[in-house]
Amino acid sequence: ESGSVVTTPEVLDQAWLTPVQIGTPGQTLNLDFDSGSSDLWVFSSSTPASQSRGHSVFSPGKSSTAKESPGYTWSITYGDGSSSSGTVYTDVVDVGGLSFPSQAVETANRVSPEFTQETNLDGLLGLGFSTINAVKPTAQNTFFDNIKSDLNQPLWTVDLKHQEPGTYNFGNINSSLHTGEIHYAIVNTRRGFWTFTATSYSVGGAIGGSITGIADTGTTLALLPTAVAKAYYSKVPDALYDNSQGGYVFPCAASLPDFTFTVGGGEITIPGNYINYAPLTPGSKTCFGGIQGNTGIGEVIFGDVALKSAFVVFENSGDTARIGWAKK
Numbered sequence: 577e578s579g580s581v582v583t584t585p586e587v588l589d590q591a592w593l594t595p596v597q598i599g600t601p602g603q604t605l606n607l608d609f610d611s612g613s614s615d616l617w618v619f620s621s622s623t624p625a626s627q628s629r630g631h632s633v634f635s636p637g638k639s640s641t642a643k644e645s646p647g648y649t650w651s652i653t654y655g656d657g658s659s660s661s662g663t664v665y666t667d668v669v670d671v672g673g674l675s676f677p678s679q680a681v682e683t684a685n686r687v688s689p690e691f692t693q694e695t696n697l698d699g700l701l702g703l704g705f706s707t708i709n710a711v712k713p714t715a716q717n718t719f720f721d722n723i724k725s726d727l728n729q730p731l732w733t734v735d736l737k738h739q740e741p742g743t744y745n746f747g748n749i750n751s752s753l754h755t756g757e758i759h760y761a762i763v764n765t766r767r768g769f770w771t772f773t774a775t776s777y778s779v780g781g782a783i784g785g786s787i788t789g790i791a792d793t794g795t796t797l798a799l800l801p802t803a804v805a806k807a808y809y810s811k812v813p814d815a816l817y818d819n820s821q822g823g824y825v826f827p828c829a830a831s832l833p834d835f836t837f838t839v840g841g842g843e844i845t846i847p848g849n850y851i852n853y854a855p856l857t858p859g860s861k862t863c864f865g866g867i868q869g870n871t872g873i874g875e876v877i878f879g880d881v882a883l884k885s886a887f888v889v890f891e892n893s894g895d896t897a898r899i900g901w902a903k904k
């Protein structure tokens with residue numbers, strides 16, 4: 577089988593949110609599908625009202641199929657400093673018509689203020705490898721790992737669009753969603769992420785070396801090696817690294833060069849206007865870059881700024897994992 581679901585960008589393409597039905601009858605929550613983590617967690621009836629105000633919550637008590645997983649707990653802190661923790665149920669989870677009857681649904685007993693403030697986001701659906709699932713004492717499977725054997729092909733695809741709805745597909749490649757050929761690179765799954773290598777990059781004609789990083793639908797920007805970010809902004813007049821902002825800024829009127837990277841022998845171009853990410857504050861004439869250095873973070877992250885420039889295939893046949901990138 578296969579399934580497809582529409583995903584919708586938040587303001588400034590900060591994240592894309594996708595409706596998921598949980599329990600019986602189905603309770604719809606809008607989740608951030610995140611290939612950079614591997615837990616399906618939700619705001620719940622156990623989340624204090626002061627933290628869940630404005631959010632849809634999952635109430636296991638209202639689901640005839642919810643089962644507690646006694647003694648199971650989880651706690652996560654993300655790269656951006658946000659965090660959440662709680663307990664675990666199993667219940668039916670339906671994504672785009674694909675249903676798994678006993679998905680681990682991690683209900684939040686607390687969330688950090690960053691999550692409370694993002695009222696469109698009702699939780700995360702991890703699409704990383706189940707090896708890094710945070711449930712104790714036993715790691716749980718991601719939704720993709722649970723349904724993979726039922727899918728026509730052991731893959732999911734993502735088509736994020738700048739300020740337009742896009743799609744997540746499970747089990748098939750919809751060829752109408754891409755124009756160019758799909759170019760594949762091998763994924764190294766050792767750290768539980770979709771880690772791949774771009775063999776080269778170019779900015780305004782200048783060619784650079786290889787970049788190894790993770791494909792992360794749950795991170796807004798492209799956090800590249802510091803030398804790469806430096807090389808990019810050297811081509812942007814009046815760009816500078818602003819310590820107080822923690823990144824490269826430039827005049828919003830600047831025309832930014834494209835950033836092209838090569839994966840599996842094919843070129844993907846992030847258009848300059850995607851790299852002119854946003855004014856520091858609404859109306860400011862100084863803008864913050866969509867490409868930043870990855871200083872202080874363990875990983876190089878090809879986040880949404882890169883992913884929305886392409887049609888991307890995440891395939892895991894069991895012994896081999898691959899990532900495919902195509903123009904669209």
Ligand SMILES: NCc1ccc(-c2ccco2)nc1
Nearest residue numbers: 654656658690691694794795
């Ligand atoms: N890369 C995972 C992830 C996704 C969303 C968030 C988030 C949303 C609001 C505040 O923090 N944090 C981390």
